[in-house]
Amino acid sequence: MHEVSIIQSVIEIVTKQALDNNLTKINNVSLRIGELSGVMPESLEFAFESCIKGTMLEESTLNMEIISALGECKECNLEFPIEHFNKLCPSCNKFCTNISRGYELYINTIEGD
Amino acid sequence: MSEIKVVANILHTNEEITSQNKRLLNEKGIYVINMMSSPGSGKTSLLEKIISKLKDRIRIAVIEGDLYTTKDAERIEAQGVPVVQINTGGACHLDGKMIKGALDSLNLDNVDLLVIENVGNLVCPAAFELGEDIKITVLSTTEGNDKPLKYPRMFENSGAIILNKMDLLELTNFDKAEFYKDINSLNALATIFETSCVKDPDQGIDELCSWLSQQVNINSQFNKACI
Numbered sequence: 001m002h003e004v005s006i007i008q009s010v011i012e013i014v015t016k017q018a019l020d021n022n023l024t025k026i027n028n029v030s031l032r033i034g035e036l037s038g039v040m041p042e043s044l045e046f047a048f049e050s051c052i053k054g055t056m057l058e059e060s061t062l063n064m065e066i067i068s069a070l071g072e073c074k075e076c077n078l079e080f081p082i083e084h085f086n087k088l089c090p091s092c093n094k095f096c097t098n099i100s101r102g103y104e105l106y107i108n109t110i111e112g113d
Numbered sequence: 114m115s116e117i118k119v120v121a122n123i124l125h126t127n128e129e130i131t132s133q134n135k136r137l138l139n140e141k142g143i144y145v146i147n148m149m150s151s152p153g154s155g156k157t158s159l160l161e162k163i164i165s166k167l168k169d170r171i172r173i174a175v176i177e178g179d180l181y182t183t184k185d186a187e188r189i190e191a192q193g194v195p196v197v198q199i200n201t202g203g204a205c206h207l208d209g210k211m212i213k214g215a216l217d218s219l220n221l222d223n224v225d226l227l228v229i230e231n232v233g234n235l236v237c238p239a240a241f242e243l244g245e246d247i248k249i250t251v252l253s254t255t256e257g258n259d260k261p262l263k264y265p266r267m268f269e270n271s272g273a274i275i276l277n278k279m280d281l282l283e284l285t286n287f288d289k290a291e292f293y294k295d296i297n298s299l300n301a302l303a304t305i306f307e308t309s310c311v312k313d314p315d316q317g318i319d320e321l322c323s324w325l326s327q328q329v330n331i332n333s334q335f336n337k338a339c340i
Contacts, residue, residue, distance in 0.1 A: 002206050002237035006123055013121050021117050031123070038240045038266035085265035086298040095301035107119045 023112035034104035069102025130209035134244030142336040150251035152233030247272040280309035
């Protein structure tokens with residue numbers, strides 16, 4: 001349910017950016033979401049549709065790019081995909097604290113007139 | 114139509130307020146815990162135990178997050194420590210702004226340890242920093258050992274994990290070996306405690322309290338060194 005808070009924050013940031021760039025209407029919002037960010041894309045989509053009513057984003061579409069999680073083992077230098085938060089290196093079985101991507105949660109671009 | 118590159122952190126506003134909270138709490142030398150779990154895992158019962166064992170040595174204050182009631186805050190108040198209630202009015206998590214408001218109602222000069230008891234929810238609170246030094250997640254044996262993998266975000270960024278209701282372990286199908294194996298894959302660095310706090314005698318509370326007071330001491334020494 002925290003997806004509503006996240007979308008409210010998206011609307012706030014996008015509206016400010018639009019005003020700064022003299023846009024009156026937003027057509028598209030693109031987000032980048034890491035697999036480990038704890039956010040569910042389907043819930044974001046639902047929250048987005050509900051929350052944009054009456055805002056500058058009312059007719060916009062939401063685009064989400066999911067970023068897969070990657071760890072880099074400090075022991076054996078292996079770069080490996082983190083599946084379901086499992087951070088054990090598949091080669092040496094050491095716990096990996098060096099997560100190079102997967103926690104992203106940001107607005108990448110907006111399009112508007 | 115024009116495309117604008119934004120690259121803005123969505124949680125930026127929360128993080129900005131959170132770092133203000135953190136700065137203030139650091140200045141006051143207060144060690145802050147964000148305590149999270151699903152509803153009914155025993156956060157408040159554990160807190161009652163911790164407070165009763167530590168309050169003569171450590172000055173404790175509590176911020177209680179709850180959707181609607183003051184039930185938990187009343188239990189904490191009965192322990193004789195300052196408590197501030199935050200009612201989220203249905204919201205599923207606490208955020209930096211709510212904590213900022215609550216801090217205004219506490220006399221921070223008289224606090225060594227601040228415990229923020231988050232809204233009972235194993236999902237949403239994990240995404241919102243509050244300005245804490247450590248996140249502690251409580252899991253009870255009756256919830257099942259599968260929860261860390263089902264709700265990984267909360268367990269993977271906790272500095273300590275408390276496995277509570279150990280007195281009921283035998284009555285459940287909780288598999289402790291599986292639990293430890295899963296935590297090791299998500300968060301091998303977490304300190305784990307096994308506790309039981311309702312039945313007499315309690316279990317693991319002394320270990321938990323001595324670790325906690327150690328954390329508070331390290332924090333206060335670190336802060337003195339910084340000043």
